[in-house]
Amino acid sequence: MYPIISTNWRRLAIAWLAASVIPLIPLTGFAQEAKRDQRPDPLDAQAAVPAPGYRSSLQDYRPHAGQEVSAWKELNDATARVGGWRAYAKQAQQPDPAEAKPALKEAAAPDRPQPVDHSQHGKKEER
DSSP states (O other), X not given: OOOOOOHHHHHHHHXXXXXXXXXXXXXXXXXXXXXXXXXOOTTOTTOOOOOOOOOOTTTTOOOOOOOOOOOHHHHHHHHHHHTHHHHHHHHHHSOXXXXXXXXXXXXXXXXXXXXXXXXXXXXXXXO
């Protein structure tokens, strides 16, 4: 069993971490300064700059190639035949057969607590 670290030690560890990391933050600015020196001077009219380019956001657009659409009356009739929207709701709540887990045998886990029947809660006793 591991000893519990006291709050004072946690505060000390956080203070040490902050004291060792915070001074390193300004060093990240030096890496950015080198890139600024490599950029052309915006006031120099003769400076070499990359050619402007345009890329349309629709350049890679592919039209939808969906299913063939049936007549709405036929679809409504087919839905009514299977039981309407309630049938689809029941189907959505059932787990997929591939994902269904096999039931655990009680003998395999005898030390697990047994479920408690809570169906009688709130009912008055009849005498």
